[in-house]
Amino acid sequence: EAQVTQNPRYLITVTGKKLTVTCSQNMNHEYMSWYRQDPGLGLRQIYYSMNVEVTDKGDVPEGYKVSRKEKRNFPLILESPSPNQTSLYFCASRPGQGLAKNIQYFGAGTRLSVL
């Protein structure tokens, strides 16, 4: 089944403790993104990637890092989480070409609480 898989789905952590949220897609998509969703703000893009080793900042990259060493994986790293990073996070992917190239597939989401 074609899917975008995020782990963990729920995470409670404390300020300053490094964490990684993993994202993996099995559709051989070139493009991948991370978003955060906060009430009243919609979705805001954190980082995006257009292919292996090609990443760029979205609108709210501060406090986050990403890497794209393999096409299928796009982990989101919080080196020193702070309470203002408490949010719902979504990973998404889409193909770079073909008829479906504009269809973005979203993971199920990761709800993060930083205490």
Place this chain on the structure above:
Amino acid sequence: ELKVEQNPLFLSMQEGKNYTIYCNYSTTSDRLYWYRQDPGKSLESLFVLLSNGAVKQEGRLMASLDTKARLSTLHITAAVHDLSATYFCAVDSSGGATNKLIFGTGTLLAVQP
């Protein structure tokens, strides 16, 4: 800086009625997307609009794009309870060259029986 505004933010409507959600954006783009999010769930792609005048329809939903007015609409015909969800529009100002999307704040639609 690209801004995307949706209105209304909240819409309560009765089954069988028609209504329109509006999505305005602030800079040139011919690439606009509509998504649906059910409570506690992820986002599902509804429509992709890629040119001025584009119109797409699926069931009771119809989306259109006017790039000159920088406006997209999502029209709901004869609403049913199953359409209750949050609807987002998103704009790509790069023409698809990058993956940078700006989302609207969403419209929470509640269809009452």
